[in-house]
Amino acid sequence: MHISEGVLSGPVLAGGWALSAVGVGLGLKRLDYDRLMTVAILSAAFFVGSLIHVPIGPVSAHLILNGLLGAILGPAAFPAIAVALLLQAVLFQYGGLIVLGANVFDMAGPAVACAFAFGPLLRRAGKARAVGAFCCGFFAVLLAALLTACALALSGEGFVATAKAIVVAHVPIMLVEGAVTAMAVGFLAKVRPELLVHAPTR
Amino acid sequence: MIDELLARGASPIHALDARCRLTACLLLSLPAAMAQGLAAPLGILGLGLLLTLLSRPPLGVVLRRTAAVNVFVAFLWLFVPAATPGEPVWTFHGLTVTREGLDLALLTTVKANAVFFCVLSLLATIPAPALGRAMTALGVPAKFSFLFVFTYRYLHVIAEEYGRLVVAARLRGFAPATNARTYRTYAALLAMVLVRAYDRSQRVYQAMLLRGFHGRFPSLDRFRAGWPDKVFLCLMALAAALAAYGDWISRSGHA
Amino acid sequence: MPEPLLALEKITFAYPAAADPVLDALDFTFSPGQRIGLFGPNGSGKTTLLHVMMGLARPQSGVVRYKGREAQAERDFREVRLGIGMLLQNADDQIIYPTVLDDVAFGPLNRGLAPDAARELAERTLSLLGLDGFADRLAHRLSGGEKKLVSLAGVLAMEPEALLLDEPTGGLDPETRERLVAILGQLAKPMIIISHDWDFLAHVTDTYYSIEHGRLVHDPDFVLHRHVHGHPLGDRHHHHH
Amino acid sequence: MPEPLLALEKITFAYPAAADPVLDALDFTFSPGQRIGLFGPNGSGKTTLLHVMMGLARPQSGVVRYKGREAQAERDFREVRLGIGMLLQNADDQIIYPTVLDDVAFGPLNRGLAPDAARELAERTLSLLGLDGFADRLAHRLSGGEKKLVSLAGVLAMEPEALLLDEPTGGLDPETRERLVAILGQLAKPMIIISHDWDFLAHVTDTYYSIEHGRLVHDPDFVLHRHVHGHPLGDRHHHHH
């Protein structure tokens, strides 16, 4: 769900950078150097996880995993996603530096928002946890698609149709992400419940 | 799976100071991304191609990456020409392609590719560890740069671990399809990767303590910008300024 | 002589960016009843050879035959993988599910067994390896030796006709190693075992190969051989690596 | 007898959820000049013992003394860690920076050296281990043996008075292992080495312990001992594991 460089208008690009800078700043402020390595290694794990291609009917799509990342890292998901997208720009040239702000906010904003909204459910047991995790996965992708669509629509009337298509195309991905996130959180709760303690409580 | 195919090399571009390349990349991308007319991004596209040529990348990699970037652009071409209001040039089954729509799609294509070639020649040629140091040197918070550098460090370790898990799944007859068991398997693989990443991070933290870590990452300083770096940066700044000025002129000309 | 289970004909394989091929016009047959030990220095291509057999690495030229039929596409190799079980070097890489039972049942489910049958088979396999009561244990809380046995259970539960084992004794303590020798000795299946542990090979296999310059070298002079080395535990019972 | 570098007195340690303690009222001293080999089955508590010494695991009862002074708080152990270098089992856990030079300079910088001095020391240490020209190499492109040597360089660059090494030969091929034997033999530092590789221990250490039921057992009968085992490569030159 990367917007490529050259599409968005000046104000949208500037807005993306401003919002992302604030999000990254807040995320870093809460993150002390003692936990930096944990966030870095988990961020690497998410980078790798997002290369997983899953079949959805006749096509295959890669996982996005921003909901799961938010559930595990809380606000630190913001800098983690920023770092991952910067690495993608450097290693694969997916998007440049100018559009990075907008792309980071589109992915990380929903991740942290879902973590706050559904975080409390994640530390309960059984059904509540599964529902919370599904919602994290589902809504993080839904919101990301909506934000991406808004960024496009705000950049010019010509992009409105594209924006709608993006949201529609992501509906099956939302369902798969929700399901995969719910199952993955179930496994994590069994094997390493410590991993879920950083989800925000409020 | 994850390889920096462009970061190693002996070209004149690779010889430049990483801070200069990063700054130049930003300076050139900005007017290209913001332009309203075709001239400025076309100029920067030309310069980007020249720089790419100078950085002597493997042709196959360049072609593959170019194709990947233009997938999103192609997606835009499906919608934008018919969705932009304006002067109709062609009507087909109720869809009206407009001149403004075609112009917008073309402009977007040129801008996307202009920035892409700047990134390809100037940013992708910097090894990630050097990029981390360059970011700190240019004022990015040190915590962010370290996060970047360490994420990069463990990317390969974890990618290899994941690769071995996938091999294990295939050896036991796993064939992905659209069904619940496939998703369950991927969720399990993902959870295993995360658990192992977390456990590893605990061990790495212990290793850091053992080597005297006390809440602060030190770093070796090793930048040296010579006159070729300065000349290069000045030239790129000049090109960027020219592009921005040209675009501003053409904009006020239209108005 | 029975028809070979697997045959490799003039296989040449090189890793993408590498200059020299790891396997160079290599020929090999693996027939029912054979127990082959494969040894040789690090990086000589042993693991690569098994990967080619299982279709995890695709040779640049040459033919892989499974029961006489050429295997080429991914779907042909899927059949190979249902017939031949392979154990990876590192048990941590092989255990995919967090709980033991889920993990052992993974292969049978992939073969199309119903959940109940798969569970039953998984439990039977665990008890064959002396792992009764392990079904609900968490994989990451197992000791190194236990992990190794669980990963072997995952392979055996697929009821393969033959086994390929990549360094099965790595990191095992002497006791678990003995148990593995006993288990493998008991299994009446053809197998190929990669190991640096000559003593182990001498116990469970009877034909020996190594890889030199990309070709297999049959090694008939696997000999009994006397030597001296440092040793703890003086006269207590012990095993050699 | 010189004052012990480290002394453990009646150390009892259990992992949180575990029933039995791993270390049970264990006593131990480690003095300058000693070269101790520590062996024993998987899970007997060898790694835990070293972690207690370095303050990475805190015992439920007992005292850790460093040069006679009791170490209790995190800051006391920081001093221990600057004096004693420990090598973890897995080099990938120990190499934390992507480039070799940054990684080796990490410890010296933490000790408060100026960047230039730290760089100089790092380069000197690399060349001591025969790793000249490795400074700008990327850690993930190193072979297993090279990674091991780089992680050792990271420890040696701290110029510790003593070394604790957790299975330093794991996964090394015979050649790198020989090199490690030579390097360690040359270092005139007291050390404790955990290893399952008796031959290696016999070459580099002279006092042997194992852990049984949470206590250290001194093992004086580490003897030269004749035995027979299966062996390939007939009369060619070879090494034993």
Ligand SMILES: Nc1ncnc2c1ncn2[C@@H]1O[C@H](COP(=O)(O)OP(=O)(O)OP(=O)(O)O)[C@@H](O)[C@H]1O
């Ligand atoms: N994915 C890969 N990409 C490139 N080269 C590889 C890859 N895997 C292995 N190699 C190289 O191919 C050669 C053969 O490797 P292989 O793993 O088959 O050796 P091996 O005999 O199994 O060694 P070991 O005893 O260490 O397990 C080695 O030189 C290795 O460096």
Ligand SMILES: Nc1ncnc2c1ncn2[C@@H]1O[C@H](COP(=O)(O)OP(=O)(O)OP(=O)(O)O)[C@@H](O)[C@H]1O
């Ligand atoms: N983090 C942990 N939490 C709970 N139990 C643990 C933990 N680490 C180790 N143990 C347990 O403590 C015991 C001692 O472990 P330790 O790692 O010290 O053994 P070891 O002698 O080093 O074994 P090896 O030869 O396999 O390295 C084992 O039974 C192990 O399962």
Ligand SMILES: [Mg+2]
């Ligand atoms: Mg191998």
Ligand SMILES: [Mg+2]
């Ligand atoms: Mg240990």
